Amino acid sequence: MSDLLFHIFALLSVACALGVVFNKNAVASALCFLLSLVGVAGLFVLLDAFLLAVLLVLVYAGAVVALFLFIIMLLDMQGGDRKRFTKATILSSTVAAGLLVTGLVSFASHGLVETADPATVKVVGSSLRAYAEQLFTVYLLPVQIVGFLLLIAMLGVIVLSKKFEGLEDVK
Amino acid sequence: MSPLPLAALSGPFAVTLNAYLYLAAVLFAIGFFGVLLRKNTLVIYMCLELMLVASTVALVAFSRYNGVLDGDVFVFFILTVAAAEVAVGLAIIVALFRRRQTVQVEELNALKN
Numbered sequence: 001m002s003d004l005l006f007h008i009f010a011l012l013s014v015a016c017a018l019g020v021v022f023n024k025n026a027v028a029s030a031l032c033f034l035l036s037l038v039g040v041a042g043l044f045v046l047l048d049a050f051l052l053a054v055l056l057v058l059v060y061a062g063a064v065v066a067l068f069l070f071i072i073m074l075l076d077m078q079g080g081d082r083k084r085f086t087k088a089t090i091l092s093s094t095v096a097a098g099l100l101v102t103g104l105v106s107f108a109s110h111g112l113v114e115t116a117d118p119a120t121v122k123v124v125g126s127s128l129r130a131y132a133e134q135l136f137t138v139y140l141l142p143v144q145i146v147g148f149l150l151l152i153a154m155l156g157v158i159v160l161s162k163k164f165e166g167l168e169d170v171k
Numbered sequence: 172m173s174p175l176p177l178a179a180l181s182g183p184f185a186v187t188l189n190a191y192l193y194l195a196a197v198l199f200a201i202g203f204f205g206v207l208l209r210k211n212t213l214v215i216y217m218c219l220e221l222m223l224v225a226s227t228v229a230l231v232a233f234s235r236y237n238g239v240l241d242g243d244v245f246v247f248f249i250l251t252v253a254a255a256e257v258a259v260g261l262a263i264i265v266a267l268f269r270r271r272q273t274v275q276v277e278e279l280n281a282l283k284n
Binding site for chain 2: 002003006010013014017018020021026029030033036037040043044046047048049051052055056059060063064067068071072074075085089090092093094096097100101104105121122123124125130131134135139142146149150153154156157160161
């Protein structure tokens with residue numbers, strides 16, 4: 001059962017990731033990205049990380065993709081890419097991505113990671129209590145830093161979206 | 172152990188850690204391919220996010236198969252930082268569009284030569 005669900009979610013996320021790359025329309029790309037994230041959230045549920053699955057859907061699918069769609073509509077580009085790709089672009093990107101896949105797959109097959117049977121491993125990621133204990137004891141300082149980072153990001157976005165007078169265009 | 176009945180539904184685990192690692196690698200490579208191939212800045216940015224999500228799959232899988240929580244907590248932080256990063260990045264893209272009236276990378280060549 002879990003085997004079947006893994007394959008369904010893995011196929012969904014990979015197929016939709018390909019959709020992100022190959023769709024001509026930026027809006028369709030964003031919607032494919034959304035579906036891909038749903039597949040990844042399903043994988044998180046299979047890995048017993050329920051909190052992370054919910055957070056992924058809320059933060060990524062809810063906020064990030066909505067922001068992307070908003071900006072795509074705001075900028076109103078005429079149908080995404082207009083110029084054709086040059087042969088060099090296609091060739092170099094295919095070779096680079098192929099090398100990356102080859103390297104990673106050979107690493108995975110030669111250095112096969114040995115793990116215990118997951119049925120015997122204690123599930124720790126499924127309880128909210130465990131997260132709370134970790135976040136407020138061991139990871140207290142990172143939590144504070146991340147909170148500060150969010151504040152800085154908010155200020156940065158406000159400053160960036162202001163209009164500056166007297167700045168010339170870089171030509 | 173689990174508060175949800177979903178864990179009972181999934182039954183005995185047959186999927187190995189390596190399957191998750193392969194999947195993460197493939198997702199990362201697709202994102203990387205998109206970053207190299209596409210010319211629309213927004214789509215490039217989406218592909219970058221895809222690479223980030225692929226890395227979280229590997230982290231959660233490692234965490235689950237080793238019975239520790241650190242990977243999960245790390246993914247928690249990655250999600251937070253990614254949200255902040257997207258907000259700032261999109262603000263930069265909007266500012267760029269206001270100034271140059273384009274988001275196609277081949278027209279944004281002010282640093283060339």
